Amino acid sequence: METKPKVNTSGRYKLKYRGVACLNCKHPLDMSDKYCPNCAQANSTKKLSLKDFFDEFFSNVLSYDSKLLKTLGALLLRPGKITRDYIEGKRVSYTNPFRFLLSLSIVYFLLMGLSGDFSQIDKFADTTGNEILNFEADDVIQNLDFEEKKEAESFLNTIDSLKLGEFISNQQRKKDSMILAHPKKELEAVSDKGFIARYFEKQKIFTLLIENDTIYVFDDLVEKYNIENSREHRMSFSGAKSLIKAKSRPGEYISSLISKLPFTTFFFLPVFAIFVWLMYIRKKYTYTDHLIFSFHNQSLLFILLIISYLIDNIFGIESGGIFFLIFGIYLYKAMRNYYQQGRFKTIVKYLFLNTIFIILAIVGVAILFTTSIFTF
Structure with a gap:
């Protein structure tokens, strides 16, 4: 039946x-x-028609919009409450915290990348590949902290008489000539150093060869100088090429760097959640609960950054400080509402966790900067 x-x-x-x-x-x-x-x-066993396809598409979009509005409302107006609802199982009405944060971070950094005219930075690019050593009297006088200008001028005259700049330049040229004449010998000379020191020394050698001997492909280098075709040499060569490209096109490099920043967020937030878990280890929360709390608060930060960015560009003002202050107050309220602890304990943990957050953010950006410059 x-x-x-x-x-x-x-x-x-x-x-x-x-x-x-x-x-x-x-x-x-x-x-x-x-x-x-x-x-x-x-x-349904019915074949999917074009009308069916678009009907389902728009129904899914409207469903997502409904979740999005409810998530935004709860996030903005009820600090910490949305996380409590989510971990207690009330998830159908809200968007996934991870997906929501990823979307917001991509939108924010996309706005930054599209609006920033980083091509202007290219005029400061090093297109020669050589460091120019030049002592300008006015520049040195400006930077030296001598009480009397006569003392500064006397100091500059002494430097000039020693011809220090010319001496250093000549020594550098001699060293470069030796490397260009016998690159294989120079590479073998640094082989006893530690990996990091060895990597950077080899990178300098390969940079010189690329800039002065028109070597663009590693295989050509192996063939011309009989250099060992090892993974370490290939890594150093690739790093040298990327560094030269970043120096010659810094604007393009910064644009590339900004496009990768959203993923840096997901590098340090899971690490940050460990510190949150340690701070509230006596509470009956899992690591995942703390991670979701971090995702929600970071999402709120990106929302405020997007609003601040739009206000600054429309009205030509600087509102970043105000919105960071709003986020600081919001974060304190979220911690109080979610973890249900007294003011003193919350303030102490608030200060400690914010310090850890800043340190991890700096480390994450530093790692991204370093890896990007060698893979650009």
Whole structure:
């Protein structure tokens, strides 16, 4: 005996299109099942038409918009409450914290990348590949902290008489000539150093070869100078090429760096959540609970940064400080509401965790900067 559907259906979900087995996972179905209880696929045997496709697309968009508005409302107006709801199982009405944070970070850094005219920085690029040593009297007088200008001028005259700049330049040219004449010998000379020191020394040698001997492909270097075709040499060569490119096109490098910043967030937030867990280890929260709390607060920070960015560009003002102050107050309220601790304990943990957050953010950006310059 057939069971009548529990809800009114239309389109490809009409009763006449229902099947008795899921087309995706073959799970047995009843005619009243609008969706498969095993894999959640729609129970419909009707071929997907163009109208059906767009109907489902827009219904999913509206469903996401509804979740988005509720998430934004809860996040902005009820600090800490949205995390408590989410970990207690009230998740259908809210967007996924990870996806929400990733979307916001991409939007923010995309705005930064599109609006910033980083090509202007290219005019400061080092296109020669050589360091110019030049002592300008006015510059040195400006930087020296002598009481009397006569003393500064006397000091400069002494430097000039020694011809120190010319001497250093000549010594550098001699060293470069030796490297260019016998690169294999120079590479072998640094082989006894530690890995990091060895890597940078080899990178300097390869940089010189690329800039002065028009070597663009590592295989050409191996063939011309009989250099060992090792992974370490290839890494150093790639690093040298990337560094030269970053020096010659700094604007493009900064744009590339900004595009990767959203993923830096997801490097240090899981680490940061460990410190939050340690601070509240006596509370009955899991590591994941603390991570979700961190995702929600970081999402709020990106929302405020986006609003601040739009206000600054529309009205031509600097509102960043105000919004950071708002976030600071919000974070304190979120910690109080979520962890339910007294003011003194919350303030102490608030200060400690913010310090850790700043340190981790700096480390994350430093790692990104270092890896990007060698992979650009």
